[in-house]
Amino acid sequence: MMVSSSALTSLCVKLNQPFGGDTLSWIFTLLIYIFFAISIFYGQRIQLYVWLREVEGSLYKLKRIRDEGKKIAIETIRDIGKPVDDPTERVDRFLEYFTIQPVSMDPARVVWKLEHILDVRDNRFKDEVRLMAPAADETQVNNLENTLEAALALNMIYKIIRHYYLLGKKTLSLYVIMQLQMIMPMVMREAEAYASALKAFAYGQPIGDGAGALVAAKLMRGYQKRKIAKDVVVATVPIEGRTAYVLKAEGPGGNVAKPGEAIKQLIEENDGEVASIIIIDAALKLEGEKTGEVAEGIGVAIGGPGVEQYKVEESLLQYKVPVNAIVIKEDIADAVSPMRKEVFEAAENAINRIKRLIKERTKEGDTVIIAGIGNTIGIGQ
Amino acid sequence: MEMSSQVKISTAFLVVIFLTLILSFVAIYLSISTVIFEGEYTEALWWLLIGFMGLSIATYMLYQTRRRIRISIRPQPVMTMLICEKCGFKNLREFKRGDYVFKETDEKCPKCNENMYIAAIYREVKEKV
Numbered sequence: 001m002m003v004s005s006s007a008l009t010s011l012c013v014k015l016n017q018p019f020g021g022d023t024l025s026w027i028f029t030l031l032i033y034i035f036f037a038i039s040i041f042y043g044q045r046i047q048l049y050v051w052l053r054e055v056e057g058s059l060y061k062l063k064r065i066r067d068e069g070k071k072i073a074i075e076t077i078r079d080i081g082k083p084v085d086d087p088t089e090r091v092d093r094f095l096e097y098f099t100i101q102p103v104s105m106d107p108a109r110v111v112w113k114l115e116h117i118l119d120v121r122d123n124r125f126k127d128e129v130r131l132m133a134p135a136a137d138e139t140q141v142n143n144l145e146n147t148l149e150a151a152l153a154l155n156m157i158y159k160i161i162r163h164y165y166l167l168g169k170k171t172l173s174l175y176v177i178m179q180l181q182m183i184m185p186m187v188m189r190e191a192e193a194y195a196s197a198l199k200a201f202a203y204g205q206p207i208g209d210g211a212g213a214l215v216a217a218k219l220m221r222g223y224q225k226r227k228i229a230k231d232v233v234v235a236t237v238p239i240e241g242r243t244a245y246v247l248k249a250e251g252p253g254g255n256v257a258k259p260g261e262a263i264k265q266l267i268e269e270n271d272g273e274v275a276s277i278i279i280i281d282a283a284l285k286l287e288g289e290k291t292g293e294v295a296e297g298i299g300v301a302i303g304g305p306g307v308e309q310y311k312v313e314e315s316l317l318q319y320k321v322p323v324n325a326i327v328i329k330e331d332i333a334d335a336v337s338p339m340r341k342e343v344f345e346a347a348e349n350a351i352n353r354i355k356r357l358i359k360e361r362t363k364e365g366d367t368v369i370i371a372g373i374g375n376t377i378g379i380g381q
Numbered sequence: 382m383e384m385s386s387q388v389k390i391s392t393a394f395l396v397v398i399f400l401t402l403i404l405s406f407v408a409i410y411l412s413i414s415t416v417i418f419e420g421e422y423t424e425a426l427w428w429l430l431i432g433f434m435g436l437s438i439a440t441y442m443l444y445q446t447r448r449r450i451r452i453s454i455r456p457q458p459v460m461t462m463l464i465c466e467k468c469g470f471k472n473l474r475e476f477k478r479g480d481y482v483f484k485e486t487d488e489k490c491p492k493c494n495e496n497m498y499i500a501a502i503y504r505e506v507k508e509k510v
Contacts (some may be wrong), residue, residue: 196457199457203459203476203478204478204479204480204481205459205476205480205502206481206482206503214482217482217483221483234459251481251482252481252484306456320493337504338457338459338502338503338504339503339504340503340504340505340506341503341504341505341506342506343503344501344502344503372482376481377485378481378482378502379481379482379483380481380482380483380484381483
């Protein structure tokens with residue numbers, strides 16, 4: 001016991017010898033100088049590596065989300081479409097599809113060129129889905145197309161972020177990496193929203209974006225419907241002594257259709273004798289606003305690339321028809337996720353607003369057009 | 382659906398962590414020995430400070446390497462509300478594939494035995510305060 005204690009003492013003395021009181025202060029001073037020198041010359045570089053590591057973590061997450069999205073899409077195709085061959089290769093090819101926008105140097109007729117490109121894209125996607133899932137009916141084809149489009153969006157987000165990450169790593173450009181690190185929280189939010197959208201599309205559940213379509217569906221329920229434009233149904237509904245043409249995309253398959261074309265046709269059918277047009281759509285809320293809040297305004301509330309909005313605006317200008325908009329507010333994640341209860345309940349509030357608008361802005365016997373905009377997945381009529 | 386996966390860590394990084402850990406333990410040991418054998422409290426305090434700083438940095442770095450990235454694509458609980466048009470009876474159940482709003486179902490109303498229709502499909506979210 002005595003031997004071991006003296007050995008311990010001698011070891012401690014040996015360890016302490018080079019680090020006496022003065023030596024220790026000297027080491028501390030040196031460390032502080034080294035720290036300052038490193039901060040001055042390499043501070044930015046260290047920050048850059050910290051950011052790169054953060055982006056790398058998010059990129060890894062994005063990759064997992066993308067892979068999981070692809071897996072869900074393939075499983076859904078197998079479940080619903082009963083393909084003979086393995087659809088993986090076809091899905092991989094689908095995820096790499098791109099669309100080139102028309103040139104806008106000479107803007108004349110660019111809207112129609114864009115519409116044509118979008119039509120071709122839509123048809124091509126549907127054909128691909130039919131080949132992947134031969135047993136799917138028309139509703140399921142629409143839902144599968146939406147599922148694959150969400151998977152495609154996830155793939156695109158991952159590839160773009162990976163591109164800038166690798167570019168930043170290669171060039172060690174502070175500005176590329178800094179911008180990437182700054183937008184990452186928003187990108188991740190969007191990616192997570194698409195991931196939950198995938199599930200909703202795969203199961204055919206109504207999504208938040210379908211708030212407008214839901215309002216129209218509630219109004220037209222029990223009335224005779226007819227097709228008017230591509231995938232759009234319209235019903236003539238008496239509301240407050242007025243004749244209302246209520247229209248929406250044909251459900252319950254995932255579809256946004258061409259509501260602009262339908263409104264244009266209805267205005268022309270009535271020779272421009274339309275007292276008012278009321279458009280209902282989901283709109284992105286600002287942080288702090290409540291989900292399901294209903295707001296009124298003026299203008300053509302049709303989102304997307306702008307083709308449908310353009311068509312309606314042209315007709316409005318030609319016939320001088322007043323246009324009102326009612327929006328149901330929600331955030332981007334709610335817009336593509338299964339519809340929240342608040343949004344569902346907001347539909348009743350929106351209907352009350354429509355009735356009030358009709359009473360206040362039109363006379364008995366007038367004709368009005370009510371258009372419910374949005375993806376009608378999971379919503380019949 | 383929840384997936385978790387571990388972050389890949391380089392060997393050099395692990396070596397650095399373990400070196401920091403060893404040096405931290407040495408510093409703590411020196412602190413104790415300085416008090417016991419030399420009675421130098423100020424010096425011991427410095428060693429203790431260095432030891433704990435090193436220990437906390439190494440532990441944090443080690444924790445970061447063990448941290449698993451969790452990704453969740455959870456199927457959110459979605460409810461389907463069925464209503465009997467005749468008596469207004471409401472039935473709330475979990476969403477089933479094939480359900481859609483305003484679908485006339487084969488499910489019978491327990492009160493009047495009429496077919497019910499789907500009046501609503503939604504998910505409830507508890508807001509974080």
